[in-house]
Amino acid sequence: MARKKDRYQPPADLAAGPSAYDRYRGLVxxxxxxxxxxxxxxxxxxxxxxxxxxxxxLAALLRADGLDPRPLPWHPDALEVHGDFRPGRHWGAITGxxxxxxxxxxxxxxxxxxxxxxxxxxxxxAPGNKTVQMAEALGNRGTVxxxxxxxxxxxxxxxxxxxxxxxxxxxTARDGQGMPWAAGRFDKVLVDAPCSCEGTFRKxxxxxxxxxxxxxxxxxxxxxxxxxxxxxxxxxxxxxxxSTCTFAPEENEGVVAAALAASxxxxxxxxxxxxxxxxxxxxxxxxxTGYGAAMAQCGRLWPHHNDTGGxxxxxxxxxxxxxxxxxxxxxxxxxxxxxxxQVFRDELGVADxxxxxxxxxxxxxxxxxxxxxxxxxxGGVPAERTGIPAVRAQTxxxxxxxxxxxxxxxHARGPFLDLTPAEAEAFFxxxxxxxxxxxxxxxxxxxxxxxxxxxxxxxxxxxxGDAVASLFPKAWSEAALGGP
Numbered sequence: 001m002a003r004k005k006d007r008y009q010p011p012a013d014l015a016a017g018p019s020a021y022d023r024y025r026g027l028v029x030x031x032x033x034x035x036x037x038x039x040x041x042x043x044x045x046x047x048x049x050x051x052x053x054x055x056x057x058l059a060a061l062l063r064a065d066g067l068d069p070r071p072l073p074w075h076p077d078a079l080e081v082h083g084d085f086r087p088g089r090h091w092g093a094i095t096g097x098x099x100x101x102x103x104x105x106x107x108x109x110x111x112x113x114x115x116x117x118x119x120x121x122x123x124x125x126a127p128g129n130k131t132v133q134m135a136e137a138l139g140n141r142g143t144v145x146x147x148x149x150x151x152x153x154x155x156x157x158x159x160x161x162x163x164x165x166x167x168x169x170x171x172t173a174r175d176g177q178g179m180p181w182a183a184g185r186f187d188k189v190l191v192d193a194p195c196s197c198e199g200t201f202r203k204x205x206x207x208x209x210x211x212x213x214x215x216x217x218x219x220x221x222x223x224x225x226x227x228x229x230x231x232x233x234x235x236x237x238x239x240x241x242x243s244t245c246t247f248a249p250e251e252n253e254g255v256v257a258a259a260l261a262a263s264x265x266x267x268x269x270x271x272x273x274x275x276x277x278x279x280x281x282x283x284x285x286x287x288x289t290g291y292g293a294a295m296a297q298c299g300r301l302w303p304h305h306n307d308t309g310g311x312x313x314x315x316x317x318x319x320x321x322x323x324x325x326x327x328x329x330x331x332x333x334x335x336x337x338x339x340x341x342q343v344f345r346d347e348l349g350v351a352d353x354x355x356x357x358x359x360x361x362x363x364x365x366x367x368x369x370x371x372x373x374x375x376x377x378x379g380g381v382p383a384e385r386t387g388i389p390a391v392r393a394q395t396x397x398x399x400x401x402x403x404x405x406x407x408x409x410x411h412a413r414g415p416f417l418d419l420t421p422a423e424a425e426a427f428f429x430x431x432x433x434x435x436x437x438x439x440x441x442x443x444x445x446x447x448x449x450x451x452x453x454x455x456x457x458x459x460x461x462x463x464x465g466d467a468v469a470s471l472f473p474k475a476w477s478e479a480a481l482g483g484p
Contacts, residue, residue, distance in 0.1 A: 020210050021198065024247050027283070030304060037304040042202045043080045044087045046098040047106065047133060049164050050077055051140045052410060052456070058098055061454060065090070074277035075106050077136075091424055094476070095458050096163035096406055101129045104199065104301055104309040108192055108243035109133045111272055111299075111315050118187035119327055119376065120144045123176040123230050128157025130192060135166045141357075143327070143376045145186075147172045147179060154384060162388050163476075165407030167358060168372040170386040177225040182380030185235035185325045193223040195244035195251050199310025202303065211248070220250055227259045231267060231316065235324055239270070240316045245309060249286035252312040253298060256282075257291040259316075266321040272299030272313045278306055282314070328376040331386070334361045337368035340391040340398045347448050348400070349413030360390065367401060368393050400448060402459040402473055409450050409457025415441035417451045417461065417468055424453045430477050432467040441468065 028034045048058040055077050059069040067085050072078035080103065087093055087100045109130045114120045116139045122131045125146035135144045148154050151173040161169055174180065176191075196211045196219060197204075211219075227242050234240050242259075244251055260267055273279055282298025285291055301311040337360035344350040358370040363386060371387030390404035423433050433451065435441075441449045443463040451458045451468065461468040 021247070027247075028302065028304075033304040034302065037307065038201050040202070040307075042102060042309065043082060043307070044085050045072065045078055045080050045101060045103040045106075046087055046093075047075070047078045047101050048098050049096055050136050051165055051407075052097055055079060058092065061092060061097070062090075064454075072103055072106075074274050075103075075110060078103065078106055091421075091428070091453060091458070092456075094163075094428060095453075095456065096165060097456060099129060099132055099160065099164060101133070102203070102309055103306070104245070104311045105129055106133065107274070107277075107299075107301060107311055108190055108241050108313055109137070110274065111313055112188050112190055112239060112241040114138055114144075114188045117142060119184070121179075121183070121186040121189045121230070121233060122146045123179060123189060123191050123226060124148060124193060125171070126150060126153035126157055128154075128160045130190060131157055131169060132160050132164055132166055134188075134190070135161075135168050136164075138168060140166060140168055141372045142168055142374055144169045145172060145183060145378045145381075146170070147174055147176055147378075149173070149175045151384065158385055161385075162403035163406070165388065165403065167370055167387050167407065168375050170375070170377045171384045172378050172381050173384050174381060177222065177229055179229050179233060180381050181233075183233065184328055184376075184379040185238075185323060186233055187235060187238045189230040189234050189238070189240045191227050191230040191240060191242045193226050193242065193244055193251075193255075195219060195223065195246040196248055197245055198247045199245040199301075199303070199312075202309055216248065216250055220255060223251055223255045224258055227255060228262060231259060231263060231318070232322075234318045234322060236318055236320075236322045238318050238322075240267075240318075242314045242316065244312050246312065247300075247310055249283050249291075252300075252314075253283045253286065253291045253295045254289070256298060256314045256316070257295060260294070264321075266318060267316045268319050269294050269297040270315040270317055271297050272315050277301075279313075280305070282312075328379040330374055330376060331359050331361055331371060333359045334368075337361050337391075337393075340368040340393055341370065343391055343398050343400055343448070344404070344408050344412070348405075348408070348415075348450060350408050350411045354408065354411045359387075361387075362393070363387075366394060367391065368398075370404065370407075397446075399462075399471070400460050402471065402476065405450060405460040406457050409452075412450055412457075415443040415447070415449050417441045417449050418455075419451050419453050419458070421453065424451070424458060427451050427458055427461070427470045428472055428477055430470045430472050430474065432464070432469050433461070434467045440466070
């Protein structure tokens with residue numbers, strides 16, 4: 001496949017560093033190294049979709065394709081991949097075996113440490129990498145509410161949820177600064193705030209453009225309101241992680257210090273530290289403004305210390321105040337949607353025990369959707385989307401969706417069609433596969449088939465004569481053929 005574009009290459013004329021970063025010279029321990037690393041492209045980083053495979057399994061698949069995956073020391077599911085790797089074009093990305101995620105951006109959700117049984121809010125969720133990271137940490141069960149003020153930006157999250165088979169996420173589109181109390185209370189809240197993005201220079205040179213004082217002041221006001229609302233939605237004993245991808249102390253320690261001051265004694269800072277990664281302590285003051293000794297508990301990720309982008313993180317725990325409210329109840333199943341879901345049992349051999357862990361429902365009438373049976377949704381806040389589409393309802397016979405097939409494929413007993421790499425590419429191009437009599441799947445005419453590569457489901461096909469027709473979605477096919 002011809003590639004659409006090369007990865008971003010930072011300019012090579014930054015011996016003195018981007019001028020917008022001059023203000024940080026006194027904070028950086030090795031300015032020459034800092035400037036040198038900014039000129040180097042980031043190594044692609046991917047996180048294994050742990051609902052389907054382990055990091056070790058993913059590494060083996062990538063090595064079989066001639067790549068050089070190396071474990072990221074400080075994240076149990078992530079790999080940095082060396083070699084001629086176009087992560088968005090690899091079949092593992094197309095079929096949701098991994099999520100492309102820059103190493104630095106793994107840090108906030110890892111520090112938040114969501115665990116099964118907890119209710120989680122991602123207040124500024126788009127494009128959704130951290131949302132699905134947290135959803136998988138919950139074991140693809142329970143409740144993650146992914147909110148973003150920009151409804152259009154939730155589209156990328158919706159696609160990630162479908163590719164990865166995530167069934168425990170509800171998406172809402174509200175201004176996080178005033179996220180309604182009707183959403184309920186949460187054990188864990190991530191506030192990955194919009195910022196001046198200075199730490200993303202290795203991905204886009206516009207990150208080094210000067211930020212005017214007026215613009216930064218507006219950002220800081222917004223960031224503070226977002227953090228305070230996230231803190232208010234945190235139940236007793238719960239935690240909030242505040243993060244940005246900028247170096248600016250005004251947007252980082254300044255915001256955290258102001259939010260803590262406004263909260264009285266209700267919150268405390270926890271150490272933002274992880275093993276096997278170098279995080280500098282937060283600043284206790286900047287440019288004549290004191291932030292307090294506690295800010296040293298925050299963490300600063302400088303690009304030259306770990307060969308990453310730049311990030312700031314703070315972990316706040318509620319120790320007093322707040323309200324303990326009951327979680328919203330699970331969604332009610334729809335009998336018609338449940339009947340459609342039986343196509344996975346009747347044609348593809350998915351056990352009732354697996355299907356019973358899912359709630360089938362309609363969101364519109366086009367698809368029967370599925371969500372984890374213990375998912376509580378967003379309380380009284382209207383949802384944009386919940387769960388994933390599983391069965392197309394307006395066809396006869398009902399057709400399993402690609403998202404549903406990839407999510408439930410690991411639990412199926414067949415019929416399967418094991419493809420060669422060349423056949424897999426043809427399947428993604430929506431071309432029919434003619435396997436020959438010796439490999440023909442045991443499906444009746446018009447019956448559904450699960451095409452696989454190396455044992456991993458690629459989507460859904462249908463038996464038509466001596467061929468298996470590809471039902472891979474056209475939009476997914478175009479993205480696969482044109483991705484980075």
